[in-house]
Amino acid sequence: MSVSQRIPRDQRRRFRTGRPCLDFTHTGGDGPYAVWELLHTPEDVALYVGGLLDVELSVVDADVAALKPLRAALTNAARGAARGIPPSDADVAVINTVAATPPLVPRLADGRVVLTPGTLPQALSTLARDAIDLFSSPLRDRVRVCAAEDCGLLFVDASRPGLRRWCSMERCGDRAKKRKARAG
Numbered sequence: 001m002s003v004s005q006r007i008p009r010d011q012r013r014r015f016r017t018g019r020p021c022l023d024f025t026h027t028g029g030d031g032p033y034a035v036w037e038l039l040h041t042p043e044d045v046a047l048y049v050g051g052l053l054d055v056e057l058s059v060v061d062a063d064v065a066a067l068k069p070l071r072a073a074l075t076n077a078a079r080g081a082a083r084g085i086p087p088s089d090a091d092v093a094v095i096n097t098v099a100a101t102p103p104l105v106p107r108l109a110d111g112r113v114v115l116t117p118g119t120l121p122q123a124l125s126t127l128a129r130d131a132i133d134l135f136s137s138p139l140r141d142r143v144r145v146c147a148a149e150d151c152g153l154l155f156v157d158a159s160r161p162g163l164r165r166w167c168s169m170e171r172c173g174d175r176a177k178k179r180k181a182r183a184g
């Protein structure tokens, strides 16, 4: 079983934004995001951060706290991008600092990228580099917050017209349509 398949079924919808750096922000956080926290132990970090990158990670106790500054910076940058606001200098500095360390090593296998098992600092660098790629590309204007009131998940709208409103058509889109049908 691959690492991503170990993520419990009821948590998998958090990891479908289309970008690992955004999936990472869905693992929890400070303030309003604390109720969503998934990362309490090194085992949690190996499961969820390893899962969203689909790689085996060796995680030590100190990693649980060490991941938080990058996660907060990515959350700020992503939620800001969804409102058309560029990232703050402080958040950019955190992202750049983490990206400057060695990332997980990619390998080409059967026409796909497969990450070589590594450490959490390497995984954080990989996530920070994904964020640098995203926030320097036209897709930064396609970062959205799901329009469903009780959802709030991020996604990247890669559709050609750029009018996607929901994190998933199966879940939030379908429920919105049913509500509209009942109201109509």
Ligand SMILES: [Zn+2]
Pocket (backbone or CB within 6 Å): 146, 147, 148, 151, 152, 153, 166, 167, 168, 172
């Ligand atoms: Zn949604």
